[in-house]
Amino acid sequence: MLYGADYNPDQWPEHVWDDDVLRMQEAGVTTVSLGIFAWSRIQPAPDVWDFAWLDTVIGKLHAGGIGVNLATATASPPPWATVAHPDILAADENGAPYWHGSRQHHSPASPTYRRLAAELVRRLAERYAQHPAVVMWHVGNESGCHLPVEYSDAARDAFRGWLRARYETIAALNAAWGTDFWAQRYGAWEEVFPPRRAPYSRNPSQVLDYHRFMSDMWLECYLAERDIIRAAGATQPISTNMMGPFKPADYTTWAPHIDVITDDCYPDPLDPHRVRNTAFQRDLVRSLKRGRPWLLMEQAADAVNWRPANPSKRDGQLAAETAQSVGRGADGIFFFQWRQSRAGSEKFHSAMLPHAGTRTRTWREVTALGATLAALPELPAPGDDAPVALVFDWENWWAVEAADHPNRIDYLALLREWYGALHRRGIMVDIVKPEHVDGRYRLAIAPFLYLLRDEGAAALEGFAAAGGVLLTGPFSDIVDANDRFRDGGFLTQLGPVLGVALEDFRPLVPPALDHIAERAGEEGSHDSGAETWVAEDVREARFALGDGREAVGTFFAEALFADDAAIVASFTTGPSRGRPALTRRAHGEGSAWYLATMPDDAGLDLVLGVVIEEAAVEPVLGDAPPAGVEVARRGDLVTLINHGETDVVVDVAGTDIRSGAAISSVALGPQESAFLLAPARVLTTAAP
Numbered sequence: 001m002l003y004g005a006d007y008n009p010d011q012w013p014e015h016v017w018d019d020d021v022l023r024m025q026e027a028g029v030t031t032v033s034l035g036i037f038a039w040s041r042i043q044p045a046p047d048v049w050d051f052a053w054l055d056t057v058i059g060k061l062h063a064g065g066i067g068v069n070l071a072t073a074t075a076s077p078p079p080w081a082t083v084a085h086p087d088i089l090a091a092d093e094n095g096a097p098y099w100h101g102s103r104q105h106h107s108p109a110s111p112t113y114r115r116l117a118a119e120l121v122r123r124l125a126e127r128y129a130q131h132p133a134v135v136m137w138h139v140g141n142e143s144g145c146h147l148p149v150e151y152s153d154a155a156r157d158a159f160r161g162w163l164r165a166r167y168e169t170i171a172a173l174n175a176a177w178g179t180d181f182w183a184q185r186y187g188a189w190e191e192v193f194p195p196r197r198a199p200y201s202r203n204p205s206q207v208l209d210y211h212r213f214m215s216d217m218w219l220e221c222y223l224a225e226r227d228i229i230r231a232a233g234a235t236q237p238i239s240t241n242m243m244g245p246f247k248p249a250d251y252t253t254w255a256p257h258i259d260v261i262t263d264d265c266y267p268d269p270l271d272p273h274r275v276r277n278t279a280f281q282r283d284l285v286r287s288l289k290r291g292r293p294w295l296l297m298e299q300a301a302d303a304v305n306w307r308p309a310n311p312s313k314r315d316g317q318l319a320a321e322t323a324q325s326v327g328r329g330a331d332g333i334f335f336f337q338w339r340q341s342r343a344g345s346e347k348f349h350s351a352m353l354p355h356a357g358t359r360t361r362t363w364r365e366v367t368a369l370g371a372t373l374a375a376l377p378e379l380p381a382p383g384d385d386a387p388v389a390l391v392f393d394w395e396n397w398w399a400v401e402a403a404d405h406p407n408r409i410d411y412l413a414l415l416r417e418w419y420g421a422l423h424r425r426g427i428m429v430d431i432v433k434p435e436h437v438d439g440r441y442r443l444a445i446a447p448f449l450y451l452l453r454d455e456g457a458a459a460l461e462g463f464a465a466a467g468g469v470l471l472t473g474p475f476s477d478i479v480d481a482n483d484r485f486r487d488g489g490f491l492t493q494l495g496p497v498l499g500v501a502l503e504d505f506r507p508l509v510p511p512a513l514d515h516i517a518e519r520a521g522e523e524g525s526h527d528s529g530a531e532t533w534v535a536e537d538v539r540e541a542r543f544a545l546g547d548g549r550e551a552v553g554t555f556f557a558e559a560l561f562a563d564d565a566a567i568v569a570s571f572t573t574g575p576s577r578g579r580p581a582l583t584r585r586a587h588g589e590g591s592a593w594y595l596a597t598m599p600d601d602a603g604l605d606l607v608l609g610v611v612i613e614e615a616a617v618e619p620v621l622g623d624a625p626p627a628g629v630e631v632a633r634r635g636d637l638v639t640l641i642n643h644g645e646t647d648v649v650v651d652v653a654g655t656d657i658r659s660g661a662a663i664s665s666v667a668l669g670p671q672e673s674a675f676l677l678a679p680a681r682v683l684t685t686a687a688p
Helices: 014-027 052-063 079-084 111-128 153-167 170-177 204-231 251-257 274-288 317-327 361-375 394-400 411-424 454-465 601-615
Strands: 002-007 031-034 067-071 134-138 262-264 294-298 330-335 388-391 429-432 443-446 469-472 501-504 541-545 550-554 559-561 566-571 580-587 590-595 629-634 637-642 648-656 662-668 673-677 684-686
Touching: 002 361, 014 052, 014 361, 031 052, 031 134, 031 330, 052 067, 111 204, 153 170, 153 204, 170 204, 204 251, 204 394, 251 274, 262 274, 274 294, 274 317, 274 411, 274 429, 274 629, 317 330, 317 361, 317 629, 317 637, 317 673, 330 361, 388 411, 394 411, 411 429, 411 601, 443 454, 443 601, 454 469, 454 580, 454 590, 469 601, 541 580, 541 601, 550 601, 590 601, 637 648, 637 662, 662 673
Parallel strands: 002 031, 002 330, 031 067, 067 134, 262 294, 294 330, 388 429, 388 443, 443 469, 469 590
Antiparallel strands: 501 559, 541 550, 541 566, 566 580, 580 590, 629 637, 637 673, 648 662, 648 673, 648 684
16 A cells, blocks of 8 residues: 655755655655646746755655655646746636636646646656656646636637547538537638637537547646656656546546546535545546556545635544545555645645644544554455446536536436445445446446437447346437437437337426526526526426335436336326336346436435346345445455444454454444455344
8 A cells, every 4th residue: 555645845944854754754654746836946947947956855755765756747837937928828718818826827738838848847757767766657736627628829729620630621510510500600710719708608519529628638738748758768657636526527538548547535524425425436536447456646634725614524534534445446545745834825734744743633643544554465456346337428427517408417416316325235336438338237327328429329238238237317318429419309329229219308497496596687598587486396206116116206207108118117296297207128138227307315226226136236245234334345355434423333254354363243433444355245233
């Protein structure tokens, strides 16, 4: 296990550096990420380079037995660069520049930025590629985190080039974007601009392509720096820190180019769904390179500084969150940062070594955590541990949340609801795009898959034909990769597999809204300013299985024709009363199910119970864990974590990985965890 933090010695006088190394050894630190925001220190002026301080720091760390994850320092250009080259600056949708004084103020499409960054990376790589302290390379930092979309002239020019490569001709672009609508037809590439500020709704196909373009621009920057490092002879792994379900960057396109997945995760202590949401994120990043461990590159030792309220973590919560990462595939645990800053925007952000020093709870917990991780034996790599694939697709995310749809969809929130129902049952889940659904899974769940590419549809059909159980809907298989309707209406690809046809969406008002109030003066408003109160029959639609069990549906109560499918449940209330709500059709060796609504929590459990039984999916321990207890599997390793408020005993046979002793039960207090090797099915659960 790697253990460490971001290290920013350039923010501290040199006399502190020796103490840093000593304290790192005391805390069990094995590796630090170095120089992430050090561009202005390394290159204080256009023709001035200062590596002496970095040589000293790397030498001290190496002498202390601490490895270096060396950053390329390109995440924040120094002031001299943007003053001398204002074309580096990013711009907002009005064309106004973002100025230096914060970070990530540059356009990733700027040729000048890329040229200056390349020179910086070349000098770093040539100097340190063979240094024995350098065990890894850290390209950039959280690409796009604070400025995921920008509209500068550099972006304009690069967007035109990107579109030429994608469509080749302006006629093909017009066809893909449907530009005959609202007289948007283009006659030349020079007429095409980013989707800057406009008086009303912008072309959804253009907006979708701009999401793709921006994700690709950040990836191009990564690839350019990676190639420079490799050209200098570096053989260490190269990576960049991701941010879990970060909407602006399609990490499924990044993952093949990254040696080891690294992720930053900052759970909100006030989030009632914190455990579920962080488990979702950890499973997502693990799924980007299935079968390969990943690294938690940043987490907080205690409170952060950037939320409206920043409470401390509870006693033991840090260890529990770390166990969750390890149990779901992490082979390294890192923090932002090592020593708490004394100036700047993040001076109130916690660190491994707080301002209050080594008498603090934070210091006790991080040193204890270092000892715990150091005592672990070599852990198995994640295997094919998940019997369930939850389909999560970035391009669909961009498209399904676009304007002018039958309902407003929070795609990530709804996927987390599905994930949470599986998480409560103790079932391992991979989170993958549709093209990656294959025979290693028994069950694939693909809700709200509005944009479905041809290749994705083929993979889902093949999965069911080969014996898998596929569950999809509602609002799925609606548009092609360009956000256009296909000929033949909706469900044109999966309809024959599912045995259903879609007549109408029949949206329901989302549960969080008691009424809709569009007021005059709002951008795009067509109404007179009066509030529109929602009638009861469009808030929800109940549905019932044939055995009489009922549930509540939300968001949609689609009107379906069950042409070649069995009706498993029907709507009993709402706009589609009497119509199918859940259908099943045998397809090849498997089955394909369609759900015409989004169930509430009880409904999710009800529907999952039906399809899990059909797919013969079992929880990690053979039964659902007790309330508040999380269970995860990576290869032969099973992790148990008690996130609840009371003590719990889980009677289970296995081998304690820390002691090597055979055990028949595990007692867990609040926030406590256990690691077991190849336990058998859970036997009983009870309070001690």
